[in-house]
Amino acid sequence: MGKVTAIASGKGGTGKTFVTAGLGIALAKRNKKVLLIDLNPYLRGIDLVLGTDNGLLFDMGDIFSGNCSPDKAIYQCEGIRGLSIMSASQNTNDNISSELMKSLMDVLRDEYDHILIDCHGCGKIFETAVQSSEQVIIVTDAEPLSVRCAEKTSRRLKEMGLNNNRLLINNFNEKKFFRFDYFQDIDEIIDKIGVRLLGMVPEDEEFAVALQRSSPFSVKTKAVYAFDRIAARLDGVDVSLFLE
Template structure:
């Protein structure tokens, strides 16, 4: 269960699902078997991002109801043969309870090196379900005051849910925009505002965003995918230095 990570954000629209899909692809490229679980009931997007949508029949609600066994609802992605998806339920009424999520992930995690759980934005019931089985969390935020306040509240909710290992992913970072906005003097101030230790800065990268919309892998040499690759390495315990902010 130490390999189970929930990826969350206090505010929507920060690129959380793109980070989830890209991180899953980066870990799979390292030879790991990776399962993504989409918990964003009614709004799940990972099935499109991973090229599963056209042949998906079952989702997590079908597994929980007993309609199918888990293996029939887990689909291989079109991105990498080591990357798999368990899709989100179609309606919010089918949100899985925290206790059932713990049991389900406890079984599934035996067959994968990493399980990444894509939480819905905010701190509602879907968040509690997504966080229930996780031992660690990545909190995704953009470097603006609204997102960082939400990230700080998310950290508190994670701790209340028993997830005490959490790291900050600053996403869609543009050095020029960051300096022009003048909201924070430096990246240390961003970290202080979130109250979460930093693990990655992912630059604004149209190629990374386009890849997820097109259900394909991002170029390995694109700035965003290089940053996600470093995130994957850090998640596996490797000591990888963070680039200076002026390089973004």
């Protein structure tokens, strides 16, 4: 897989920010240099969950308006070495030009092992993010509405000629999955969305709370374990796709 990855979904609230933070931490633990880009104009969140919200002065809007160079809008996470963040502008509307975004990625690409973009599931900002990326991870949970929205996102990506996509099933709870019986099995979800599975991340309240408290770095929970395995897989290590 390539270097710049858009983390998208269909439906909102399926865990894009949770996954961007979790996967970013897992990749940094593997001694990778990682940049997380929060492409949620007005509503950034990555800075808060990674504890970098206090000193944030510049953002992508400042880069595009010539107020600062890209390095000034990049903030190193104090909780872990190798992990940095950049946020979309919180002052303007979501009108980020794809051309500007692509040229920014061209500048940053050589500096990092991985760049993860936390973005929306549809609309202009989604298209800007995916057009600037080498691959897209579609995040869904195992509920029918989320799966239907993910299916639409997958179709849109294919219409755009973007075929390097992977699926991440998040917030998975095996007991609920079989009790609710929305789907026969995981394969049914994968077949509906039509994208190869990258991995599964379990429901994990402890890690979710650690993110809300801006202190996810020393937590060792089942979602952290799942992210470690997905990060290893992204690094070409052969680990099983499914939760153990």
